[in-house]
Amino acid sequence: MKHAPFPHGFPDLSRRLDGDGPLAVAVSGGGDSVALLYMLAEWGQRRLHVFCVDHGLNPDSAAWTASVGAHAERVGAQFTALYWTGDKPSSGLAAAARRARHGLLAQAARQSGISVLCLAHTADDIAEATEMRAQGSNVGAPQAWSPSPVWPDGRGVFLHRPLLDVRREALRGYLRDIGVDWIDDPANDNPASLRARVRASLRSAVAAENAPVPFAIDLPDLPDLIHTQWADYGLISLRADAMHALPSETALRVLSAAVVCAGGGDKLPRRAELENLLARLPAGGAMTLCGSRIEPAADLIHITRNPGDIDRRPPALSDQVWDGRFVVTGLDPADIRPVCRVRSELSATDRDVLAALPAIVRGHLPVLKKENESKLLSAYNVSGLNCLVMPRFFAALGMIKTESALAGVFGSNSWPGLCNSWPSPCNSWHGPGKRM
Known part of the structure; x- marks a missing residue:
């Protein structure tokens, strides 16, 4: 595997992740999560366990899951595929998929004795969430640490997002530099999704590497x-x-x-x-x-x-x-x-x-x-x-x-x-x- 400098804004993981147990990382096959996996592997201080949720919503989902397994094998990480089975709702599909995904991830983490699950939200996700809330959504603001949103079944599992100061395009540049491919999910461009519409509307405004994006909400003392x-x-x-x-x-x-x-x-x-x-x-x-x-x-x-x-x-x-x-x-x-x-x-x-x-x-x-x-x-x-x-x-x-x-x-x-x-x-x- 090639090596390349981490993107600007990538944090000091040794300061944040100061434990010694295994870490889980959720990888969908998209550019953000694949980049996070390779950066965690390059950091190399903890055993990694890759979880990939197959929602069964795309004909290619099995191939995507297999590609994540190949990435995990390449970096020497343990791999577990998780499956959302059963009937899918005709409305509110995105929310139902999110809840199912977090439920599966929390269950897998707890069964593996893992308390920290790393997610690949970026500065662009903060910008999108900010705009979605302005349009009436109840989507939460991504933050560096948060408890699992599945409660109480996710008790004891915490989500860590180390990429909140990193731009999405910078992650893709990192992957290109190390010669790693990723998947672009067409659902991310589906105009039926509020997130996809917001992402498209923000794309031109934040395309430049140095374009400002809103950061997480400042909280009081x-x-x-x-x-x-x-x-x-x-x-x-x-x-x-x-x-x-x-x-x-x-x-x-x-x-x-x-x-x-x-x-x-x-x-x-x-x-x-x-x-x-x-x-x-x-x-x-x-x-x-x-x-x-x-x-x-x-x-x-x-x-x-x-x-x-x-x-x-x-x-x-x-x-x-x-x-x-x-x-x-x-x-x-x-x-x-x-x-x-x-x-x-x-x-x-x-x-x-x-x-x-x-x-x-x-x-x-x-x-x-x-x-x-x-x-x-x-x-x-x-x-x-x-x-x-x-x-x-x-x-x-x-x-x-x-x-x-x-x-x-x-x-x-x-x-x-x-x-x-x-x-x-x-x-x-x-x-x-x-x-x-």
């Missing part, structure tokens, strides 16, 4: 934005003055992450819904979105699980996670109910505990129900019970900077290496108001 007193109970509290001072795009991103994480789901809200929520915040009054309840109160904006939504939909049970919000190691999630369903069955002591908590967090807390006994889990020193809401919120907003900061993010008693200036946001529960 989270310790100045977030009040953490009741974080262990699944409550995200934002300081109203800090929120209202944010640029609108930043505020929308913070709200999007907050309602999804507090709601325990993974479906992003539509932009119009977020804009409506942001506009209504100054007026006060409770609102709901994505399974969350948003309630401005004095100088704070509280965002937490909507008990009414739990009452309508059974809480998701997956891999020792209840309702997408709590790790319940050693407990069966099927034995857990929300307070709003069993309040009358609680002991007088538990009802007193509830009365001491803010009203907004009471109805959605977990209760262990076995036979004729119901116990409010937060009222007991329960080992193995951890709230995932705030760590997930932090991760979604890009607080992770290095691989070493990932250790124990979901399911431990600390938030390592991220916010040393304030208490760890999500400790094991040791009774109301008590922190380790």
Whole structure:
């Protein structure tokens, strides 16, 4: 294999990827992901495992998958082909394919004991996402580190995008220099796709190598934005003055992450819904979105699980996670109910505990129900019970900077290496108001 200098903007991988386990890289066969594979192989500091998802949407998809396998063999990486099988939807195909792809990738990573999956999003993808959001899409802004968007099944798998400062054309130049071919998926030029239309409209504007492109949204200093007193109970509290001072795009991103994480789901809200929520915040009054309840109160904006939504939909049970919000190691999630369903069955002591908590967090807390006994889990020193809401919120907003900061993010008693200036946001529960 020929060697060539890495494109301008390629980061210091040894600083970001400071672990020692194997890395996964998702490769479709397109120029971006093939270039990333060869650059990771040239870096040469970690064992690589290549995952390729065959969506079965193109007659040539099997050949594309085989070509990725050949690339993996050429660089000495392990290769796994993943297949999206079953019926495909007649509408919303792109979104369904994305969810299926991330589900397959997360499952494969977890089965292989891999926590970091490298993706090949570029500066051009940031520009496209920015324009798509301006046209009403709920597409997220690519960032260097983020948790798997499949939740809770993707818990513990983190996506790393090392190419966000690199231009797409520079990657193709790199591949030409080292004599490596790639595939151009015709779906990328299908005008039925918003992304394809946006890509075509931006192509002339950003064709020059030095043309400016929008970078990821700047985020505020989270310790100045977030009040953490009741974080262990699944409550995200934002300081109203800090929120209202944010640029609108930043505020929308913070709200999007907050309602999804507090709601325990993974479906992003539509932009119009977020804009409506942001506009209504100054007026006060409770609102709901994505399974969350948003309630401005004095100088704070509280965002937490909507008990009414739990009452309508059974809480998701997956891999020792209840309702997408709590790790319940050693407990069966099927034995857990929300307070709003069993309040009358609680002991007088538990009802007193509830009365001491803010009203907004009471109805959605977990209760262990076995036979004729119901116990409010937060009222007991329960080992193995951890709230995932705030760590997930932090991760979604890009607080992770290095691989070493990932250790124990979901399911431990600390938030390592991220916010040393304030208490760890999500400790094991040791009774109301008590922190380790």
